[in-house]
Amino acid sequence: MNAFTEPYFQNDEAARAKLESVRWPNGPVCGRCGESERRYATKRPGRYRCGNPACRKDFTVTTGTVMESSHIPLHKWLMAFYLLSASKKGMSSHQLMRSLGVTYKSAWFLSHRVREAMRAGGLVPPMGGEGGIVEADETYFGKAEVQRPRRAKLPPPTKGGKVGPAGKRAIVSLVERGGSVRSFHVAVADKVTVQKIIADNISRESRLHTDESRLYVGADQIFASHETVKHSVKEYVRGDVHTNSAEGFFSIFKRGMRGIYQHCGEKHLHRYLAEYDFRYNHRQKLGYSDMGRALAAIRGAEGKRLTYRKPDEARV
Template identity: 65%
Template sequence: MGKNTFTEKQFHDEEAARAWFEAARWPDGPYCPSCGSLEPYKTKKPGLYRCKAKECRRDFTVMTGSIMERSHAKLTQWAVAFTMAASSKKGFSAHQLHRTLGCQYNTAWFLHHRVMEAMRSGGLDLPPLGGKGKIVEADETYYGRAKEPKTTRTSGEPFIKKGKKANARAIVALVERGGSVRSFHVPRADKATVQRIVKNNIAWESRLHTDESYLYRETDTLFASHETVKHSAKEYARGDVNTNSAEGYFSIFKRGMRGVYQHCSEKHLHRYLAEFDFRYNHREALGWNDEARTLAAIKSGEGKRLTYHQSN
């Protein structure tokens, strides 16, 4: 963060924070999160609305139907959390939030995890990456120790791999050149898993670029073309064939994780990836500034809820 000193009103005045969130979520005025009615009443309680629709009549606030629902945190705290997560350049942690807010660590942890969930784009309705004439790079990396060491291979053979890749958490990333990333934490980066991800998330008209790994063998038939660079022979690019975007993404992720997330448990790794994906997909080079990115994160938190209560 550095230069952001949180002097704006929404970071220390609860009413201002409410107005700030309402403007972010409802640029055209409040609407009922239950039935979508555009004509709610304002009640006497500040920030509390009541739906006018006869069959609905539900009460709601700017937190209802979003990642903030049923939280006891203040809106000023949410405003700081969203802003820090969206505008941090190198990653952002619950510890930083805890120090900035002067709140309990548990509260900061909650806020951070909910903001990460808000940033997660997901579901099966995501359009595929790439398209005609576009290049999508696929690559995999390893980060941190896997909780449950592998003892067998996919084939059932005993697992005897040594070195860095043995029993590390595997991450697969797909990056559309000049566009978005989509990353996945997978229990194991085997051929079946990697090819399923590649197949389900990349438009078939795309050109696929990978290294020479066996994981991508036979993907030629799935896409317009499949071109590889031979890293083992120290070949990093041939013409426009390279995996530099994917490697660049991994390096941002690893640098960020090393700097701020010392204790990321494996079950939450996908959420941390989602946070890095979000920032990458809303980066400056694509026309996003800090403010627009923060608003996008708030918007993206609609219709999502987290249910777990454990801090770890």
């Protein structure tokens, strides 16, 4: 069955009802002050008045989300959430423009806001834990646009024993074995940067698996254990020690980026990483359907508006 025959992909009213049921399973909640008990329906469908005396403002289901103040009909928003969640490699703004019948500018606006909703926000718990395995690896993708700091005195970064490419964008990803991924676009993948990322994101009780890169030397002082495979001598798996999950994630990311988002500006790279991280973290193997993944993205739309919107951005 084609999922797009659902009424919430067809008309604004059904989409609003769907969004309300997803965001407000226990009834409307004011998106400005969080009031969940006192509110009144207004004459305009979908608009509520907050009953908290300190607030008293009107709100809708999009208040306080990436969808707020948008003139794009809600069923198109839902469709954008669905398409970017369901497609394995993502969807370009041109494809989205054709699928939704909106302008290119609107499609671009929609896709970046959906990506923002997909970004993991707030305090996230450390990865791994006792007995848990976390793989760390770095990769290089796309030409760097930003001038890198010169560190002539330091040896060049290594990748699998080889020298890492200069002038390319560096990405560090942490993957919990059988679980989730966290990716970071870094200016330089040097030891200080990489070790801060692993120390900030991985539980101390974890087993850390990496290749033999010197970026991770000393990590055994931080974690329960640090085991490495020697890619330089073609050792990729030793017992349960490997970085195949991280390599697999990089391969999905790179194939997708080459096929769909060829012209991703470096300042947007972290958003595309968030998109690929999100799909990986809500993959089928972890129990998510295409629609389930889209709903998870919609739930992530809350509380992101203020951190994202810039004052000079036009309303679309």
